[in-house]
Amino acid sequence: MPVISTPHAFNEGSLFVDLEPVFGHRLYLKCEGFNFAGSIKLKAANEMVESAERDGSLTPDSILVESSSGNLGVALSMIAASKGYRFLCVTDSRCNLSTKLLMEALGSHVHVVTDLDANGGFLGTRLEYVRALCASDDRYVWLSQYTNAGNWRAHFRTTAPEIASQFPRLDVLFVGTGTAGTLMGCARYFREWRRPVRIVAVDSMGSVAFGGTPGRRMIPGLGMSMRPPLLDESYVDEVVRVEEADTIRTCHRMARRGFLFGGSTGTVVSAATDWLSRHGTRGLTAVAIAPDLGERYLDTIYQTNWLQDLYGENLLGSAEVDNAWQEDSASRGQGNRRSP
Numbered sequence: 001m002p003v004i005s006t007p008h009a010f011n012e013g014s015l016f017v018d019l020e021p022v023f024g025h026r027l028y029l030k031c032e033g034f035n036f037a038g039s040i041k042l043k044a045a046n047e048m049v050e051s052a053e054r055d056g057s058l059t060p061d062s063i064l065v066e067s068s069s070g071n072l073g074v075a076l077s078m079i080a081a082s083k084g085y086r087f088l089c090v091t092d093s094r095c096n097l098s099t100k101l102l103m104e105a106l107g108s109h110v111h112v113v114t115d116l117d118a119n120g121g122f123l124g125t126r127l128e129y130v131r132a133l134c135a136s137d138d139r140y141v142w143l144s145q146y147t148n149a150g151n152w153r154a155h156f157r158t159t160a161p162e163i164a165s166q167f168p169r170l171d172v173l174f175v176g177t178g179t180a181g182t183l184m185g186c187a188r189y190f191r192e193w194r195r196p197v198r199i200v201a202v203d204s205m206g207s208v209a210f211g212g213t214p215g216r217r218m219i220p221g222l223g224m225s226m227r228p229p230l231l232d233e234s235y236v237d238e239v240v241r242v243e244e245a246d247t248i249r250t251c252h253r254m255a256r257r258g259f260l261f262g263g264s265t266g267t268v269v270s271a272a273t274d275w276l277s278r279h280g281t282r283g284l285t286a287v288a289i290a291p292d293l294g295e296r297y298l299d300t301i302y303q304t305n306w307l308q309d310l311y312g313e314n315l316l317g318s319a320e321v322d323n324a325w326q327e328d329s330a331s332r333g334q335g336n337r338r339s340p
């Protein structure tokens with residue numbers, strides 16, 4: 001029976017979902033949403049805060065500041081509340097409303113930037129704001145998840161060994177890329193491991209993390225409007241880019257089986273199932289990482305109007321729509337689209 005006295009002391013590290021019944025591929029999904037911050041970012045937040053405490057840069061007078069698309073902001077809000085630090089999160093208009101409300105409920109301040117940067121994203125604008133704050137008052141402490149080695153070290157110490165201990169014969173690992181903290185921590189761990197593991201990085205179309213042309217991205221978490229400073233491509237065997245439409249279809253397909261995951265999980269699973277279809281799965285052990293759960297995306301990925309406004313009427317095909325409902329509404333002459 002785990003009994004805790006601080007919220008960051010608990011994190012479920014050994015839960016995997018077998019996705020074969022949903023997609024027909026032998027693919028295990030490591031679930032990182034079962035902690036009080038609700039995402040994988042708790043690990044990076046913990047490691048970066050503890051390291052700043054150890055090196056003396058974070059003191060009781062400090063005001064933590066961080067640029068985050070949301071999940072790191074929630075994790076830092078939780079840790080700051082628990083440890084008595086003040087925290088200001090700089091995010092952008094793509095941040096989910098529920099994520100922003102969560103941070104505020106935990107006592108943090110949230111600043112939302114709305115101006116696009118030169119790459120068509122918000123990261124440049126967010127970083128500019130953080131730098132200006134830090135220059136204005138030396139009580140601000142910026143952990144800088146984009147450059148902080150604690151970000152990848154957290155996954156080297158926790159996520160990767162958690163996978164290795166459950167799957168000693170792992171062949172392929174699919175990891176989504178935002179800051180590249182998860183990717184680099186896992187890739188470094190498996191490079192040193194006794195078995196070679198193929199590392200497949202997953203990015204969203206429109207992200208320039210691995211180069212390419214910037215484009216519109218509406219789903220937070222994965223993708224960057226700059227090259228992630230933590231990224232060392234010599235550790236990555238392959239990069240797969242996923243269209244947002246495929247991300248959404250994959251999220252809905254899992255939801256129809258009762259598994260409500262966040263957007264980046266849809267992206268990673270879409271890449272993994274596509275890769276496994278192309279390469280064949282016989283005898284392969286494949287794992288993908290699910291960074292969070294779906295509740296924070298109810299007003300976006302799981303909301304019909306949002307989907308129709310951004311991606312048009314026909315995004316979700318019959319595979320993602322409940323057949324029983326379809327037959328039922330057809331028999332009543334109401335068409336075949338199910339409302340959420």
Ligand SMILES: Cc1ncc(COP(=O)(O)O)c(C=O)c1O
Nearest residue numbers: 071178179180181182221264291
């Ligand atoms: C939902 C979600 N998925 C994936 C990621 C990417 O993880 P990383 O920054 O370790 O690359 C993030 C990072 O914020 C996230 O919030």
